[in-house]
Amino acid sequence: MGLIREPVLAGLHDYWSAKRRGGLLPARAALAPEEMVPALPHLMLIDVLDGGSTLRYRLVGTVIAAGIDPTGKTLQEVLPGGAYRTHILELYAAVLERGGPMYCRHRYPGADDSEAREVARLFLPLAADGRTIDMLMVGQIRHAPRFVATSMWQERPERFDELERSFLS
Numbered sequence: 001m002g003l004i005r006e007p008v009l010a011g012l013h014d015y016w017s018a019k020r021r022g023g024l025l026p027a028r029a030a031l032a033p034e035e036m037v038p039a040l041p042h043l044m045l046i047d048v049l050d051g052g053s054t055l056r057y058r059l060v061g062t063v064i065a066a067g068i069d070p071t072g073k074t075l076q077e078v079l080p081g082g083a084y085r086t087h088i089l090e091l092y093a094a095v096l097e098r099g100g101p102m103y104c105r106h107r108y109p110g111a112d113d114s115e116a117r118e119v120a121r122l123f124l125p126l127a128a129d130g131r132t133i134d135m136l137m138v139g140q141i142r143h144a145p146r147f148v149a150t151s152m153w154q155e156r157p158e159r160f161d162e163l164e165r166s167f168l169s
Contacts, residue, residue, distance in 0.1 A: 003166050004103050006141045009122040012039045016124045024130030039139055046136040052096040064140050087160060095123040096133060098167055105163040118143040
């Protein structure tokens, strides 16, 4: 996939695409963790409830969690209030509205430009019936100039720059 810069996310998109049948969305049951081992630390499974008004963490990879465990909680419970929460919920809403996969990259400034992080995300919808999205598989890769042990949730960024947003097939 030429648009996706990160090999782990490109591989995840290829895997998801291979699970589609007849243009339908793949079901969670069609996925096998042992077939996507490189992506697992960078992966989230999000339950889509109440027509998308509630999103609940089903699984959060170790690299994303960075010391917190949001499993079983809603995004609204876990995400800090303010601009970051609004931004993240808007990304999920865009995917649910469009009904297909989305790749995006954002830059989150740190205390100074040397601390800025770039985060790439790949949203892949899943549907038990092939049409109605009931889960999202989200791959996330964080690029930082140095190792940072905290998650974006803990940092509560109030500013960000959208570098790229692409709806995929």
